[in-house]
Amino acid sequence: MSDSGQKLPWYSGGLSFACIRCGNCCGGTPGYVWVSVPEIIQIAEHLRMEPSEFERLHVRRAERRRSLLEHENGDCEFLVRHADGKTGCRIHSVRPVQCRTWPFWKSNLDSRPAWKAAAKGCPGIGQGPHYPLPVIEAACAENGDLPL
Ligand code: SF4
Incomplete structure (x- = not known):
């Protein structure tokens, strides 16, 4: 107590x-990486893209929300696989709250x-x-x- x-x-x-x-x-199996509109704007800015362009290329709609796109193998589009077996994230400093928490x-x-x-x-x-x-x-x- x-x-x-x-x-x-x-x-x-x-x-x-x-x-x-x-x-x-972040990969290997299909899933969702939920991303909000403010997060889309922040990530797009980080990548020096227009938010609308970022959304067109990297976001899908699912269950009335937005999710980052994945590759066919289930890897998040922003996951980087290094030769030593470790992974990284291309948008780590601005990753969505789902990833951060x-x-x-x-x-x-x-x-x-x-x-x-x-x-x-x-x-x-x-x-x-x-x-x-x-x-x-x-x-x-x-x-x-x-x-x-
Ligand atoms: S150790 Fe890190 S990369 Fe591996 S599942 Fe846990 S949070 Fe993800």
Whole structure:
């Protein structure tokens, strides 16, 4: 229990995570990388493109939202695979909130088993720096309500 009497979440002691750049979350299987209009404008600016041109070339509509395009193998169009097996992101500094807040998503934080299930696909979960509860909650809140 917290001082206010509220039940603390199972991750109240914080969680560890360090991306090892395996690329599992950004490619290999089809999925969605949700992107909002403000994010499209920011990414387009980063790539020195007009937002409308960026959207035409790199964005698709799905479920009333916008998602970045993928290659046929499921890799995000902005994923870079290096010869040493590591991966990078061509728009890392302006990547969408979905990417920035991984793995602190509501779905992963729902329960300890959900977190363990996410760790099966993401070897960075449980490694590296320890993130305290306020940081986790801020990331989760930021990612919580993706714009339609
Ligand atoms: S799956 Fe995890 S460790 Fe691999 S690139 Fe994504 S965040 Fe990093």
